[in-house]
Amino acid sequence: MRKMRFLLCFLSILSLFSTGVDSQMALKGCQETCGGVNISYPFGIGENCARNTSFLVNCSKDANGEKPYLRSWEIVNIELESGEITVNTEVSSTCGDEMNIIDLTDRPLSFSENNKLTATGCATNAFLPDGVGCSSLCSSLEDVTNNTCFGTGCCEISINKGLKIFNASIITYDITAENTSNCSYAFLAKENRFNFTTDFLIKREWTMLVEYLLDFAVDDCGPNANANKSATGFGNFCSCLRGFEGNPYTPDGCTDINECEDPTLNICSKDCVNTPGSFKCTDNSRNLIIIVSCLSGGIFFVLLGGIIFFFYKKSKIIQMKKLRSENFKQNYKLLEQTLIMSSHENTAENTKFFSFNELEKATGQFDRARIIGEGGHGTVYKGLLLDQRVAAIKMSKVTTQTEKEEYINEAALLSRTYHKNVVKVLGCCLESAVPTLVYEYIANGTLSEHLHSPDNPSSLGWDDRLRIASEVASAIVYLLSASSNTIFHRDLKSANILLDEKLTAKLSDFGASKSISSDQTHITATVQGTIGYLDPEYYQSGKLTEKSDVYSFGVILVELLTGKKPISKYINAEEGSVIIYFIKLLREGQVDLLFDQSIMDDSIKDDLGVVAKLAGECLRLRGEDRPTMKEVESTLEGVRRSKNKKAKGINHEEEHQRLLSDQMKMVSGNENWSTTATSDNSQPPISTSKSFLR
Numbered sequence: 143m144r145k146m147r148f149l150l151c152f153l154s155i156l157s158l159f160s161t162g163v164d165s166q167m168a169l170k171g172c173q174e175t176c177g178g179v180n181i182s183y184p185f186g187i188g189e190n191c192a193r194n195t196s197f198l199v200n201c202s203k204d205a206n207g208e209k210p211y212l213r214s215w216e217i218v219n220i221e222l223e224s225g226e227i228t229v230n231t232e233v234s235s236t237c238g239d240e241m242n243i244i245d246l247t248d249r250p251l252s253f254s255e256n257n258k259l260t261a262t263g264c265a266t267n268a269f270l271p272d273g274v275g276c277s278s279l280c281s282s283l284e285d286v287t288n289n290t291c292f293g294t295g296c297c298e299i300s301i302n303k304g305l306k307i308f309n310a311s312i313i314t315y316d317i318t319a320e321n322t323s324n325c326s327y328a329f330l331a332k333e334n335r336f337n338f339t340t341d342f343l344i345k346r347e348w349t350m351l352v353e354y355l356l357d358f359a360v361d362d363c364g365p366n367a368n369a370n371k372s373a374t375g376f377g378n379f380c381s382c383l384r385g386f387e388g389n390p391y392t393p394d395g396c397t398d399i400n401e402c403e404d405p406t407l408n409i410c411s412k413d414c415v416n417t418p419g420s421f422k423c424t425d426n427s428r429n430l431i432i433i434v435s436c437l438s439g440g441i442f443f444v445l446l447g448g449i450i451f452f453f454y455k456k457s458k459i460i461q462m463k464k465l466r467s468e469n470f471k472q473n474y475k476l477l478e479q480t481l482i483m484s485s486h487e488n489t490a491e492n493t494k495f496f497s498f499n500e501l502e503k504a505t506g507q508f509d510r511a512r513i514i515g516e517g518g519h520g521t522v523y524k525g526l527l528l529d530q531r532v533a534a535i536k537m538s539k540v541t542t543q544t545e546k547e548e549y550i551n552e553a554a555l556l557s558r559t560y561h562k563n564v565v566k567v568l569g570c571c572l573e574s575a576v577p578t579l580v581y582e583y584i585a586n587g588t589l590s591e592h593l594h595s596p597d598n599p600s601s602l603g604w605d606d607r608l609r610i611a612s613e614v615a616s617a618i619v620y621l622l623s624a625s626s627n628t629i630f631h632r633d634l635k636s637a638n639i640l641l642d643e644k645l646t647a648k649l650s651d652f653g654a655s656k657s658i659s660s661d662q663t664h665i666t667a668t669v670q671g672t673i674g675y676l677d678p679e680y681y682q683s684g685k686l687t688e689k690s691d692v693y694s695f696g697v698i699l700v701e702l703l704t705g706k707k708p709i710s711k712y713i714n715a716e717e718g719s720v721i722i723y724f725i726k727l728l729r730e731g732q733v734d735l736l737f738d739q740s741i742m743d744d745s746i747k748d749d750l751g752v753v754a755k756l757a758g759e760c761l762r763l764r765g766e767d768r769p770t771m772k773e774v775e776s777t778l779e780g781v782r783r784s785k786n787k788k789a790k791g792i793n794h795e796e797e798h799q800r801l802l803s804d805q806m807k808m809v810s811g812n813e814n815w816s817t818t819a820t821s822d823n824s825q826p827p828i829s830t831s832k833s834f835l836r
């Protein structure tokens with residue numbers, strides 16, 4: 143009997159969490175389904191069955207049977223609980239001549255944020271008026287894979303909440319990819335419900351159905367229902383109060399659930415009385431017993447918990463020590479393996495190991511106030527080591543094997559890399575599950591912060607930018623060639639370039655980097671990197687070469703020249719993808735329109751032109767068309783040298799010009815890229831940047 147009551151007690155607690163019965167229904171006397179779709183109120187078939195004409199559904203019959211329509215949308219599903227309906231829309235080809243504008247302004251509907259703006263095409267930028275947009279590129283059909291929508295042939299991006307007007311602008315650049323129609327499309331599609339196919343790029347005249355979601359809202363809900371503000375900011379969607387069921391939109395509202403009829407919904411063994419939204423057990427002595435059993439049960443659990451907690455605490459310290467030494471052993475082994483694999487020598491002895499205790503002290507128990515950087519995977523703390531050196535301490539947030547390998551990889555790599563423009567690793571701690579890395583502390587933030595901080599725009603002049611570019615290039619060249627192994631950074635971006643007090647560049651964050659023996663030219667690796675900086679060719683093929691870093695470096699050059707982020711939200715559609723726009727202007731000879739106004743000066747115009755052209759070459763779609771990092775480095779060095787000469791007064795304008803044009807020849811003279819057959823040699827290189835982060 144006691145056991146039974148415990149069970150009942152438990153059940154009654156459970157029933158508090160269970161939700162009401164889901165039910166979909168039309169008004170009485172109205173047609174309930176059409177073509178297999180439940181038409182629930184506020185929607186309805188016929189004047190008197192819909193809440194008002196905005197919700198009027200037309201059940202239309204044709205040769206294939208019935209289909210419900212709301213205006214011109216075919217309804218696929220009505221979901222009362224989330225206030226959403228799924229509709230099918232026709233994506234039809236007008237080959238970019240005319241855009242569908244869907245205006246929901248005077249309807250109780252909006253586009254759900256669970257839709258994606260989707261665009262297809264081979265040189266296409268698509269934007270909504272609020273600046274959300276994405277770009278898609280390809281140079282031939284071979285670049286494109288069915289069912290992927292990551293910026294090659296197809297791109298997609300989440301839209302903002304409460305969108306009422308779908309009015310996408312498409313900008314198609316005049317770049318013909320082989321064997322494709324030059325049609326671009328932009329439309330909304332339900333997340334994960336759109337399968338891209340090459341048909342979009344080939345066919346000129348066709349239609350297909352794509353599903354998307356609409357949120358609906360009403361002004362007021364029926365009785366016994368919650369009115370929840372709809373995501374769109376206008377109107378409400380409705381749900382039944384606890385203990386009630388039915389359709390919360392109907393004038394009758396939700397109806398009471400009779401808990402007494404269902405033994406799983408009440409705890410009374412006898413004498414149950416239903417009340418609105420709940421129930422009562424009239425047998426008070428039984429109630430008392432139930433309350434007492436609940437209480438005694440509760441006390442028992444609290445006591446048990448206390449005892450467990452006590453022992454847990456006691457053993458935790460012992461466990462922790464054991465765990466740390468286990469971690470150390472495991473990680474040390476992994477580090478040894480990594481070192482031997484990559485350099486055929488074991489330099490683990492040269493690596494300094496910190497104890498976890500020391501790092502705890504250095505960071506004040508990992509005090510949040512000491513955080514100087516935080517990403518999705520790791521946190522960087524500023525700390526004071528025992529020997530009074532200031533250090534940046536990077537700790538992982540997630541414990542996975544991949545993460546472990548990345549941290550070990552970085553420790554192994556940096557422990558045998560010495561270059562004045564590469565951040566130094568002071569050592570690591572292997573006692574945490576994922577090793578913790580200790581770097582020299584670089585005081586002046588990242589290049590990205592210097593370029594894009596809204597507080598101090600353009601704190602860097604052109605001289606500094608050019609020097610930083612050249613320093614980073616020399617660090618990459620060193621990584622590529624100076625050691626017995628080739629190292630690909632794989633995640634080059636301005637946020638990974640640190641600046642010290644003298645604004646000297648220090649390349650950092652080698653977690654993703656790969657090291658291969660020098661006789662290999664490429665490896666196949668899972669794609670890693672940052673959208674916007676990622677080499678589209680590598681993205682597509684997974685084939686990692688030196689040229690992937692060259693591409694990312696090209697993006698950094700564009701950032702230095704324009705002061706703009708490679709991916710950002712712009713109201714001006716033309717500027718949406720800075721990289722595409724940059725290349726377009728470069729080709730039209732107008733790239734100076736995009737240069738950062740704060741560094742513009744007649745005396746450096748030629749330098750900017752050379753660097754812009756260099757960036758354009760780095761951003762070529764095909765890796766083989768790009769210059770090597772060594773060529774990039776010497777071009778930049780050349781620009782600096784000629785600049786210095788000029789500054790020292792040796793100058794004659796001609797000499798400067800001659801030096802510059804030498805540099806240009808050097809870049810252009812490389813037959814690797816100038817004569818290879820892209821579809822059309824006069825076409826500009828084009829690069830892809832996936833989409834705009836929001």
Ligand SMILES: *[C@@H]1O[C@H](CO)[C@@H](O)[C@H](O)[C@H]1NC(C)=O
Binds near residue numbers: 180
């Ligand atoms: C339609 O409603 C009935 C009961 O009202 C339910 O059994 C059925 O699963 C619903 N169909 C769909 C597609 O939701």
Ligand SMILES: *[C@@H]1O[C@H](CO)[C@@H](O)[C@H](O)[C@H]1NC(C)=O
Binds near residue numbers: 200202211
């Ligand atoms: C319902 O839809 C069909 C086809 O779309 C149309 O021919 C018919 O006129 C519509 N009926 C009403 C009442 O709107």
Ligand SMILES: *[C@@H]1O[C@H](CO)[C@@H](O)[C@H](O)[C@H]1NC(C)=O
Binds near residue numbers: 243245271307309311
């Ligand atoms: C759609 O966008 C275009 C260009 O952005 C604009 O000229 C037009 O007025 C917009 N139409 C509507 C209905 O908002």
Ligand SMILES: *[C@@H]1O[C@H](CO)[C@@H](O)[C@H](O)[C@H]1NC(C)=O
Binds near residue numbers: 283320
């Ligand atoms: C383009 O089409 C032609 C003729 O159908 C074919 O020979 C050629 O290989 C195609 N090119 C590509 C890149 O698919």
Ligand SMILES: *[C@@H]1O[C@H](CO)[C@@H](O)[C@H](O)[C@H]1NC(C)=O
Binds near residue numbers: 318322323324
């Ligand atoms: C591309 O589009 C333009 C106009 O939009 C058209 O004149 C041209 O013929 C098209 N090119 C191809 C290859 O379809």
Ligand SMILES: *[C@@H]1O[C@H](CO)[C@@H](O)[C@H](O)[C@H]1NC(C)=O
Binds near residue numbers: 335336
């Ligand atoms: C997309 O493809 C998957 C399998 O590849 C299929 O299950 C799904 O139904 C397709 N979706 C649409 C909307 O065609």
Ligand SMILES: *[C@@H]1O[C@H](CO)[C@@H](O)[C@H](O)[C@H]1NC(C)=O
Binds near residue numbers: 288341
């Ligand atoms: C991609 O899908 C289209 C249309 O379904 C098909 O014709 C084409 O062969 C597919 N391509 C590949 C590589 O599977």
Ligand SMILES: *[C@@H]1O[C@H](CO)[C@@H](O)[C@H](O)[C@H]1NC(C)=O
Binds near residue numbers: 197249377
């Ligand atoms: C229909 O009802 C909705 C919500 O109650 C309201 O926003 C809308 O204006 C109404 N439409 C018409 C045509 O009355």
Ligand SMILES: *[C@@H]1O[C@H](CO)[C@@H](O)[C@H](O)[C@H]1NC(C)=O
Binds near residue numbers: 368369370381
């Ligand atoms: C609706 O609002 C109520 C309170 O007003 C809240 O408890 C409930 O979680 C909300 N439901 C949804 C689906 O947001």
